[in-house]
Amino acid sequence: MTAQTLDGKATAAAIKDELTVRVRALAERGVTPGLGTVLVGDDPGSHAYVGGKHRDCAQVGIASIRVDLPGDATQADIEAAIERLNADPACTGYIVQLPLPRGIDTNAVLEKIDPAKDADGLHPTNLGRLVLRVAEAVDSPLPCTPAGILELVRRHGLDLAGKDVVVLGRGTTVGRSIGLLLTRKDVNATVTLTHTGTRDVARHLREADVIVAAAGVPRFVTTDMVKPGAIVLDVGVSRIVDGDRTRLVGDVDPAVAEVAGWLSPNPGGVGPMTRAMLLANVVGAAERAAGIHASD
Numbered sequence: 661m662t663a664q665t666l667d668g669k670a671t672a673a674a675i676k677d678e679l680t681v682r683v684r685a686l687a688e689r690g691v692t693p694g695l696g697t698v699l700v701g702d703d704p705g706s707h708a709y710v711g712g713k714h715r716d717c718a719q720v721g722i723a724s725i726r727v728d729l730p731g732d733a734t735q736a737d738i739e740a741a742i743e744r745l746n747a748d749p750a751c752t753g754y755i756v757q758l759p760l761p762r763g764i765d766t767n768a769v770l771e772k773i774d775p776a777k778d779a780d781g782l783h784p785t786n787l788g789r790l791v792l793r794v795a796e797a798v799d800s801p802l803p804c805t806p807a808g809i810l811e812l813v814r815r816h817g818l819d820l821a822g823k824d825v826v827v828l829g830r831g832t833t834v835g836r837s838i839g840l841l842l843t844r845k846d847v848n849a850t851v852t853l854t855h856t857g858t859r860d861v862a863r864h865l866r867e868a869d870v871i872v873a874a875a876g877v878p879r880f881v882t883t884d885m886v887k888p889g890a891i892v893l894d895v896g897v898s899r900i901v902d903g904d905r906t907r908l909v910g911d912v913d914p915a916v917a918e919v920a921g922w923l924s925p926n927p928g929g930v931g932p933m934t935r936a937m938l939l940a941n942v943v944g945a946a947e948r949a950a951g952i953h954a955s956d
């Protein structure tokens with residue numbers, strides 16, 4: 661058996677086409693959405709991701725505002741950049757690329773973001789809305805990777821209701837919040853969050869109908885840990901430098917394709933979906949600011 665592919669690249673392309681139409685409708689009302697990014701330091705991965713976000717913006721007609729700060733920027737420097745984006749009318753939504761350098765208080769930075777401009781859904785107000793289940797009612801932004809995973813699965817016709825999902829990793833951008841989305845009544849999955857303190861991760865994984873691997877450990881998930889036919893989402897990525905070449909290696913051993921029913925490639929799976937959901941959050945925020953609502 662070879663797993664079917666959860667094609668994030670093609671799915672993200674389709675979402676970008678839909679967003680282009682919504683951006684044109686905003687333009688007719690004189691509104692141009694603008695995505696801001698704050699990038700601190702010279703981490704190659706973060707540079708690649710931010711570059712990709714701005715390329716996506718150009719494709720769909722969203723304006724770009726890029727703030728790059730040196731690796732020795734202080735907490736005050738970063739917070740000052742945030743204040744400027746909060747006040748800039750051309751910036752309708754923005755993100756602070758994570759991780760921030762050691763010594764920076766990430767939570768304090770995230771709290772400074774205007775929740776109405778929070779394109780990552782990581783401000784405590786927006787995460788709180790998700791916890792309190794008011795996120796749908798007020799149409800607030802959702803964390804991009806978890807939202808991208810759900811959209812990827814949904815657009816491949818897969819139903820997670822009643823499924824046992826095991827999430828690997830408890831990081832801010834994926835593990836902490838994906839359970840809140842998966843356990844919403846419209847999804848209805850059952851979620852186990854595993855992490856470095858979990859006693860027997862492999863036992864949990866073997867029982868899972870769905871695995872969300874977001875540990876950032878290269879090829880952690882091997883064939884013996886996967887139930888035949890399971891849906892496997894490979895989220896974590898490690899950049900392996902090999903001479904003058906850099907290889908991207910996911911959390912899932914590619915041989916898992918022989919056992920799983922569905923597998924998202926890495927690259928080409930969840931990464932492009934993360935970027936597509938970011939654009940969706942930016943367009944959604946611009947629409948809300950213009951008085952257009954999802955149900956209109």
Ligand SMILES: Nc1nc2c(c(=O)[nH]1)N[C@@H](CN(C=O)c1ccc(C(=O)N[C@@H](CCC(=O)O)C(=O)O)cc1)CN2
Nearest residue numbers: 708709755756757758780804833927928929931932934
């Ligand atoms: N502020 C945030 N920081 C981080 C987030 C986030 O959602 N918000 N998530 C990750 C990184 N990330 C988004 O920023 C991200 C990861 C991967 C990709 C992507 O498109 N990957 C491509 C490969 C790109 C490459 O060549 O490196 C793929 O998987 O095909 C985009 C965004 C941590 N930080």
